[in-house]
Amino acid sequence: MFEHEGLLKEFQWVTKESEKKHIGESIAKTSLAMQEISFALIQGDNESVDKLTKENLENGISANEILDNGLLNGMSIVGVKFRDNIIFVPEVLISARAMKAGMVHLEPILSASGIEPLGTVLMGTVKGDLHDIGKNLCIMMLRGAGFTVHDLGVDTSPEAFEDAFGEHGPDIIGMSALLTTTMPNMGRTIQHFEDVGLREEVRLMVGGAPVTQEFADEMGADAYGESAVDAVDKAKEQVALLKDLKS
Amino acid sequence: MNVSEVSKKFGKCLELVSMDPNFHNISVGLFLKNDILTIWSYSKKEGVNKRLNIIRDKMVEFGGLNRLNEEFKLSIPKGSLIPRPLKFLFVKSVEMDPSLKPETGDVSSKDNKSKLLFHISGSLENDKYIYRVSATGEHDKPNLRIRAVVGGFVKYGDCIKNDIDSFYFPDEKPHDEYVRVLLPYARNVSAVENMLNASEQAGQMTTQSLGFSQS
Amino acid sequence: MNKMTKKQRVLAALNRQPVDRPPVANPTSVATVEMMDLVDAPFPEACRSAELNARLAGTEITEFDFDAIAPYFSIIQESSAIGCEMQWEQKDNWPTVRMSNPIWKNASDVKIPSNFLDHPDVKVITDSIRILRNEFGNDVPIIGKTMGPWTLAYHVFGVEAFLLGTIDNPEETMDSLNKLLEITYLFGEAQIDAGADVLTVPDHATGDLVSAQYYQNFLQDIHTEMAEKFSVPIILHICGRTVDRMPFIADTGLNAFHFDSKNSPQEAMDAVNNKIALVGNINNPETLYSKDVDDVKKEVFDCLNAGVQIIAPECAIPLKTKSENLIAITEGITDWLAENEKKN
Numbered sequence: 001m002f003e004h005e006g007l008l009k010e011f012q013w014v015t016k017e018s019e020k021k022h023i024g025e026s027i028a029k030t031s032l033a034m035q036e037i038s039f040a041l042i043q044g045d046n047e048s049v050d051k052l053t054k055e056n057l058e059n060g061i062s063a064n065e066i067l068d069n070g071l072l073n074g075m076s077i078v079g080v081k082f083r084d085n086i087i088f089v090p091e092v093l094i095s096a097r098a099m100k101a102g103m104v105h106l107e108p109i110l111s112a113s114g115i116e117p118l119g120t121v122l123m124g125t126v127k128g129d130l131h132d133i134g135k136n137l138c139i140m141m142l143r144g145a146g147f148t149v150h151d152l153g154v155d156t157s158p159e160a161f162e163d164a165f166g167e168h169g170p171d172i173i174g175m176s177a178l179l180t181t182t183m184p185n186m187g188r189t190i191q192h193f194e195d196v197g198l199r200e201e202v203r204l205m206v207g208g209a210p211v212t213q214e215f216a217d218e219m220g221a222d223a224y225g226e227s228a229v230d231a232v233d234k235a236k237e238q239v240a241l242l243k244d245l246k247s
Numbered sequence: 248m249n250v251s252e253v254s255k256k257f258g259k260c261l262e263l264v265s266m267d268p269n270f271h272n273i274s275v276g277l278f279l280k281n282d283i284l285t286i287w288s289y290s291k292k293e294g295v296n297k298r299l300n301i302i303r304d305k306m307v308e309f310g311g312l313n314r315l316n317e318e319f320k321l322s323i324p325k326g327s328l329i330p331r332p333l334k335f336l337f338v339k340s341v342e343m344d345p346s347l348k349p350e351t352g353d354v355s356s357k358d359n360k361s362k363l364l365f366h367i368s369g370s371l372e373n374d375k376y377i378y379r380v381s382a383t384g385e386h387d388k389p390n391l392r393i394r395a396v397v398g399g400f401v402k403y404g405d406c407i408k409n410d411i412d413s414f415y416f417p418d419e420k421p422h423d424e425y426v427r428v429l430l431p432y433a434r435n436v437s438a439v440e441n442m443l444n445a446s447e448q449a450g451q452m453t454t455q456s457l458g459f460s461q462s
Numbered sequence: 463m464n465k466m467t468k469k470q471r472v473l474a475a476l477n478r479q480p481v482d483r484p485p486v487a488n489p490t491s492v493a494t495v496e497m498m499d500l501v502d503a504p505f506p507e508a509c510r511s512a513e514l515n516a517r518l519a520g521t522e523i524t525e526f527d528f529d530a531i532a533p534y535f536s537i538i539q540e541s542s543a544i545g546c547e548m549q550w551e552q553k554d555n556w557p558t559v560r561m562s563n564p565i566w567k568n569a570s571d572v573k574i575p576s577n578f579l580d581h582p583d584v585k586v587i588t589d590s591i592r593i594l595r596n597e598f599g600n601d602v603p604i605i606g607k608t609m610g611p612w613t614l615a616y617h618v619f620g621v622e623a624f625l626l627g628t629i630d631n632p633e634e635t636m637d638s639l640n641k642l643l644e645i646t647y648l649f650g651e652a653q654i655d656a657g658a659d660v661l662t663v664p665d666h667a668t669g670d671l672v673s674a675q676y677y678q679n680f681l682q683d684i685h686t687e688m689a690e691k692f693s694v695p696i697i698l699h700i701c702g703r704t705v706d707r708m709p710f711i712a713d714t715g716l717n718a719f720h721f722d723s724k725n726s727p728q729e730a731m732d733a734v735n736n737k738i739a740l741v742g743n744i745n746n747p748e749t750l751y752s753k754d755v756d757d758v759k760k761e762v763f764d765c766l767n768a769g770v771q772i773i774a775p776e777c778a779i780p781l782k783t784k785s786e787n788l789i790a791i792t793e794g795i796t797d798w799l800a801e802n803e804k805k806n
Contacts, residue, residue: 044629089671090625097626159402163436166395167360169388196394197411250496250525250785259754260784265495265554272504272553274495276784290499449555450495450781451747454670454702457537457558459616 001028004035010042013081018212022226023076030069033061037070037102042077044094050101063109068227071102117146119239120170124152124161126177126185135176138207138231142174145232158185158192165193165202171239174231175221177208186211187219200245203238207231250289253278257285262334264341265450270298277337282328284312286319286337305340309349311424327418331405332425339428354423356430361386365396365434367426375419378426380412392434399433400426467601468529469659475771476660476695476717478739483799484766484773486791487530488522489605489662489697489720489741491778495554496785497521505781506550506557509536510582512589519594523602526788530660531598533590534607535778537664540649541609541617543581544574554781564620569637572618574645579652587649588656595657605697606658608650610665611642612681618642625671628680635680643684650692660695662720663688668702669724677707682714689715697741701777708733723749723761723776727768739771744791751780755790762794 002008007027014020027035033056040048049071056066078095081087121142125135135151142149150168152160161173175186186206193199206216207225216224223238225231248256258280266272273290286299286306299319306321307314310333313322323333354367363384369376380396382389393412400406404425406414416422432439463482466474471485498504501521503514519533538559542548547560566572578584591604598604609617615624615638628635650661665685667677688696695717704711705725712719712734719738721730723745730740744750744761765773773795779788 085669085673088669088673088676090629090676093622093626094629157440159398159436160440162398163395166388166391169391196398198391198394201388201391250789254786254789260786263496263782263784265782266552274499274554274782276496288499289496291502447747447751451751452490452537452556452778452780453747454666454668457666457701459621459666459668459671459701 002035003032004039007035007039007042010039010077010081013084013086014077015084016080018214019080022212023073023080026069026076026227027073030073033059034065034069034073037066038074038077041071041074041095041098041102044091044098046094046098046101049098050104053102053105057105057109063106066102067106067110071099071106072227075099117148118236119172120148120150120168121172121174121235122150122152122161122164122168122170123174123176124156124164125154126175126182126189127155127157135174138174138176138225142232142235145236147232147235158189161189162192162196162198165198170202171242172203172205172235174205174207174225174235177206177211183208183211183215186221190220203242205231205234205238253287253289256280257287258283261330262337264338267298267302267341269341269345270295273298275299275302275341277334279328282322282325283315284321284323286321301345302337302340305343305345306336309340309343309424309428310336311422327420329405329416329418329422329425331403332416332422332429335403335432336425336428349424350427354426354430356434358382358384358392358434360435361389361392363389363392365393365430367430369421369423369426375409375415376421377409377413377415378406380414395436396430396433399436399439400429402436403432403439404429468523469601469603472529472603472660472772473695476697476739478736478771484771484795485529486773486795487528487603487605487741488532488774488779489530489660489718490607490664490699490775491532491535492522492526492528492775492788493518493535493781494779494783494785494788495781497525498553500525504553505535505555506552509539509550509557510586512586512593515586515590516593516597519590520597523598525785527792530603530605531594532605532607532662533594534587534662537607537609537613538617539583539587540578540645541614542583543578544618544645546617556778556781559617561617561620564618564623566618567623569634569641572638572641574648578645578648584649584652588652591653591656591658603659604657605660605662606650606653606656607662607664608646608653610646610663610681610698611639611684612665612667614642614645615639616666621671628672628676632679639680639684646688647691654692654694658694660697660717661692662697662699664699664701666700666702667707668700669704669706670702674707674710678710682710685711685714685716689717699777705729705733709735712737714738718772720774721776727765727770731768731770740769741772741774742770743776744774746775746777746780746783750775750783750787753787755786755793758787758790759794759797762791763798766795766798 037052082092123139139149177183190204203222205223206221213224223234225234257278260276261279262277264275267275271292273288275288278285286303303321356365363382363386366381367378369378380393397414400414401408408414466482471481474481475485501517503518508514508518519531522528522531536557538557541559545565547563550557667681697718697720698716699720701722703724718741720741721743723743749757
């Protein structure tokens with residue numbers, strides 16, 4: 001449940017039913033401590049995010065939990081407000097500054113390696129979308145989990161995904177979008193892989209603030225990652241599935 | 248000639264190269280009117296006419312097109328206008344080293360993403376001239392690269408995919424010269440996309456290019 | 463109605479008065495690589511030499527028969543003069559300010575050099591205006607340009623730092639804007655003295671970055687004052703999505719607003735409610751740059767049908783725009799007039 005009053009007020013800006021469900025459920029299962037971090041991030045209060053992140057780490061809360069339940073839940077509401085023109089770039093910049101204030105403490109922990117390579121992933125934000133915050137977080141998490149990840153950057157066309165596929169032969173292609181207007185390009189990329197006969201060769205995953213499971217199913221994606229942590233879990237499942245399909 | 252006269256005389260501008268690296272960075276346009284192509288520049292620099300004729304001759308040599316007696320002009324066989332490869336041919340004719348000669352023999356090219364060597368051969372199949380892509384050399388999954396090359400011809404040559412490893416031009420006729428011109432682009436779509444996007448962005452004044460937009 | 467001179471036509475349109483025919487004039491720039499070759503005045507030299515600048519600017523009249531000349535092509539001349547790090551680029555690209563290396567941090571850093579008007583990159587514009595006035599006489603309007611304080615702030619502080627400052631310290635932001643405004647007035651007055659009939663003021667509080675409330679809070683009063691202080695008509699230019707702030711802009715008393723293709727002509731006309739003239743808004747990157755003559759004419763028709771007072775590309779045209787698409791703008795107006803005469 002929403003324990004933090006300020007965060008509940010911010011959540012009122014999320015009006016699309018599917019987003020209300022997905023973001024709402026994600027926040028509702030978090031602790032007050034995490035909701036405090038989410039709220040401070042939305043307000044752009046970088047000093048509080050910094051302080052609260054340090055305190056929670058000292059109290060034994062994992063870096064993964066602070067990232068997903070604190071920072072990213074806050075950023076998902078920022079993303080919705082920005083997309084709906086409730087806030088503009090200055091407000092996003094102060095939230096991004098607050099995010100960085102938290103990440104300074106989390107990144108060293110999350111990036112620690114020493115795990116067996118699990119597979120190869122290509123990550124890109126789809127054509128027309130120049131936002132990379134979500135993508136970069138997923139990349140960091142996937143690398144931390146032991147995947148080899150090639151970053152195709154932003155504004156990636158279906159042909160560029162195909163071309164990179166030919167170069168790296170990945171198990172998974174992860175597509176990210178922050179704008180509802182660019183989400184259809186996920187479908188176009190999936191269709192393109194069908195058209196060129198590569199659909200069976202790779203697992204296609206989608207994610208990003210406006211993306212939902214329903215959308216992913218409609219587009220024909222193999223999996224949907226609703227958070228950076230979920231993306232890692234789903235990626236592990238998909239690698240195993242691809243191995244089975246090919247054997 | 249002023250701009251109205253150029254437009255009336257030479258027709259539609261199909262493509263404009265903004266800086267000819269081989270002649271004082273002049274801009275050069277490719278114009279089309281009634282199957283007649285004209286190479287033209289507004290520059291009045293000394294020697295410009297000679298340069299325009301050289302570009303015209305390069306298009307004839309590398310594109311298998313028909314040289315006309317008039318200055319700066321060439322023609323395409325009726326019904327054989329395929330815009331995209333023609334534009335690539337024009338740009339290549341302007342930008343290439345003037346001493347370059349067309350390759351002969353097999354159409355082949357090294358892959359710049361692997362150790363493969365691509366080969367393209369054409370033949371008539373059921374009244375359609377089909378080009379097939381094959382590859383030799385080391386690669387775990389050469390068919391993936393071959394598919395990508397076919398995709399590149401579809402994208403840059405206005406070609407139609409026949410099969411996972413073959414394509415044909417929209418008029419279903421042989422165009423070996425276009426295949427040679429397009430292969431370096433077709434084998435590296437993502438790099439070409441980046442190059443074309445960069446070229447399109449240059450000279451634009453938008454909120455993005457000014458840095459006044461979130462990115 | 464008797465045939466008007468180009469100046470009469472443009473000034474009448476800017477004052478929302480009847481015209482003999484709709485004018486076409488770009489308040490920002492009509493420089494192209496083809497015209498650079500025609501008159502042998504390539505970038506970046508045409509941005510730094512008055513003679514080359516005037517030669518290139520004149521093609522707007524001599525080749526395309528537009529109704530005005532706009533010699534200040536880019537948006538960086540004054541920023542160069544106050545010491546910003548510049549990237550002058552080559553013939554087919556715009557000179558830009560390296561905003562990643564801003565020269566100032568706070569309002570207290572803002573200092574206008576005492577010889578600002580003598581700096582070569584400022585003098586090129588005032589001298590070019592004098593040359594053009596001499597060459598074209600009094601019947602062709604010259605549209606000068608002076609950057610507004612918001613755009614100057616992006617250049618001198620960097621976009622991100624400046625925008626963060628608007629939240630961290632709004633009073634300091636206003637202080638910075640008022641100091642930078644002195645440059646806007648200094649350069650604008652100098653161009654009027656040189657012969658400019660109209661001034662364009664680009665001030666990029668665009669919807670791509672900031673809210674309409676930002677425009678209202680930070681810039682509306684500044685622009686209202688400009689409308690009173692400058693002795694020539696002012697065209698405000700803001701790129702990007704701006705229909706939400708057009709009602710505030712319309713209340714400033716400025717003569718005209720030059721608007722982007724992200725706003726349709728009809729919604730723009732509805733938003734300004736006949737309180738300000740509109741200039742625009744043919745799409746640059748897609749229509750003028752990549753599409754055909756017929757596509758250009760269609761956009762001209764859309765603008766005229768909505769009642770846009772001055773037909774123009776939405777912003778400085780892409781340098782690689784083909785000449786036939788620029789001719790199509792003037793032809794589009796002629797076609798529209800012919801079609802409307804038939805209807806009447």
